[in-house]
Every structure is written in structure tokens, then in C-alpha cells.
Amino acid sequence: MVFPRYMLLVLPLAALVAGCGSDNDDNDPLTGARSFRYQVTITNLSAGQPFSPAAVVIHRSQWQAFTLGNGASVELERLAESGDNEAFLAEAGADASVLATETGMGLILPGATAEIPASASxxxxxxxxxxxxxxPVNTNDGLVGIRGIDLSELSTGDTRTYLxxxxxxxxxxxxxxxxxxxxxxxxxxAEGFxxxxxxxxxxxxxHPGVVTLDDGLDTSTLEGIQRWHNPIARVRIERVQ
Structure with a gap:
């Protein structure tokens, strides 16, 4: 099925050092630029909320996905209402403060894990x-994610996990x-965006959560399995180079 239609609270779960390798990584002999590679592993902790394909952005502080209390961009609105991340990633990629964008290849089902490689120079x-x-696609305009995680804390082989x-x-x-x-x-x-x-x-x-048929909302199409309690996802970031 295609779904055409964050300061963010991030809870540090653990900081695991899995061994440090050399940081002399693929230097460009002309520019001196180095390639930094990461593996982003997302686990859906909900019982009944599939996640739309992940939109991953490596950036500097001048770019933000959104600011709490301020209006969402149209591109973020499209992602939140339809699950379509194309416009969101295109808008990010056009910003001079964005170093790289990546997309997941499909839904992240409840209990499932997705791995998205990302790299920047x-x-x-x-x-x-x-x-x-x-x-979370069984919502009207919900979002799940982490924002502004500092990658400079990671040496090659290090991991950090967040909720x-x-x-x-x-x-x-x-x-x-x-x-x-x-x-x-x-x-x-539904119409999507x-x-x-x-x-x-x-x-x-x-997000205040959903109100379902099981809660007595007769017009809701959702059932109790679509409710969730935060945290709703676990994210592990590993620097692989």
C-alpha cells in the first residue's frame, strides 16, 4: 500500500562504545574532505502504528525540521498527513546547511526494524x-522522529541509542x-495530503494520542491497538566510518 499522504524531546537510552577504529577515513587528496558513514537503525515500539518510510537528514544547526510551537512547513505537512517524504527531503536537500538526505525503502511495521545508511563529507x-x-500512518497528521543528534561525539565503531x-x-x-x-x-x-x-x-x-472506537468515539476508524504510549520508537546510530 502506498501512502501518498521536533527543540524535539529525545530520551538518551544508552551510550555504547563498540570499539574505536582509525579515523583516517578516505581523505580526498584534492579537498581534504573525509567521508563519514553512519547506520541508522529504527525500531517501531508500537502495537499498531506503522511508520512511513524514514526521512533521514544530516545537517548543521542552521537547518531544522521544525520548531515546537511554530507552524509546520508545507513539506512537513505533506509528510505528516500522507507519509510521503519526497517533498520534505527535496526541501531539506536544497538548503546549504544540509549535507545529505536519505530515505527508507518502505513502511516500518509495528515491532519491526529498519536500517538506513547515511553518509556525509x-x-x-x-x-x-x-x-x-x-x-505514524494511523493518525491524521502525526510525526515521530529525533532531531539534531550530535554526530561529532561518535568515533568509528561507536553507537548511541535514543528513544x-x-x-x-x-x-x-x-x-x-x-x-x-x-x-x-x-x-x-483517505485523501492523504x-x-x-x-x-x-x-x-x-x-501529540496527545488517538481516541478510538474502543474509547467510545463512534466516528473514529481506529481501534485500541492503534493507541500507543511514548516512547514509540528506539533509534540506534552507529558510525561505521
Whole structure:
């Protein structure tokens, strides 16, 4: 099924040093630039919320996916309402502060894990940050991810693990009806992205969770299995070169 339709709270879970290798990595003899490579491993901790294909960005501090309390960009809105990360990654990639963008290849199902390789070049990794964003697709305009993780703390072979919570893009009312939720709970029949914004907040905020049929909301297409408690995802970042 195709789904056309963060300061972020990040909870450090563990810091694991798996051995340090040499940092003399593939220097470009002309520019002196080095290649820094990472493996981003995302585990979906929910019972019934598939994540849309991951959007991974390596960037400097001048770029942000969003700011809590401010309105979402149209590109982020498209990701949050439809799960489509193409415009979000294109907008990021056009920014001079963005070093690299990568996309996952498919949904991250509940309990499943996805691995996304990412790499960037520079004279050093000072100022390198990593952001990941996806949509929990059985929501109206939900987001899950981590933002601004400092990659310069990692030597080759090091790993860090984080827990992520959910956010609401604030662009679509959380009606949870079959025509507005693009995920499999609504049989994928919803419209996906809609440029009109009908959430009265029109700002990114921490997601309050969903209200389901099992909670007594007769118009909701969701059931109890689509509820979640934060954290909703575990993210492991390893520097492999």
C-alpha cells in the first residue's frame, strides 16, 4: 500500500562504545574532505502504528525540521498527513546547511526494524547533526522522529541509542475518520495530503494520542491497538566510518 499522504524531546537510552577504529577515513587528496558513514537503525515500539518510510537528514544547526510551537512547513505537512517524504527531503536537500538526505525503502511495521545508511563529507564531523522523521500512518497528521543528534561525539565503531516520542503537525484536525486517516486502519481510502489546514492550533506540538472506537468515539476508524504510549520508537546510530 502506498501512502501518498521536533527543540524535539529525545530520551538518551544508552551510550555504547563498540570499539574505536582509525579515523583516517578516505581523505580526498584534492579537498581534504573525509567521508563519514553512519547506520541508522529504527525500531517501531508500537502495537499498531506503522511508520512511513524514514526521512533521514544530516545537517548543521542552521537547518531544522521544525520548531515546537511554530507552524509546520508545507513539506512537513505533506509528510505528516500522507507519509510521503519526497517533498520534505527535496526541501531539506536544497538548503546549504544540509549535507545529505536519505530515505527508507518502505513502511516500518509495528515491532519491526529498519536500517538506513547515511553518509556525509567534510574536513571534520564537527557540527554534524542527524534528524529522522516519519509519520505514524494511523493518525491524521502525526510525526515521530529525533532531531539534531550530535554526530561529532561518535568515533568509528561507536553507537548511541535514543528513544523518540510522537508529535502533531498541527495542520489537520484529529478526527480519525476513515476519510482522513491514510493508514491501513482506514483501508488506505483517505485523501492523504490536503493543503487546507483545519487544526485550530496550526503549530507543531506534542501529540496527545488517538481516541478510538474502543474509547467510545463512534466516528473514529481506529481501534485500541492503534493507541500507543511514548516512547514509540528506539533509534540506534552507529558510525561505521
Amino acid at each position: 567534510g574536513s571534520s564531523d564537527s557540527g554534524f547533526l542527524l534528524t529522522w522523521m516519519s509519520m 523518540a516520542i510522537t508529535y502533531d503537525a498541527g495542520t489537520e484536525a484529529n478526527s480519525e475518520s476513515a476519510d482522513t486517516v491514510p493508514g491501513p486502519a482506514a483501508s488506505g481510502l 490536503n493543503a487546507a489546514r483545519d487544526d485550530i492550533r496550526d503549530a507543531v506540538y506534542i
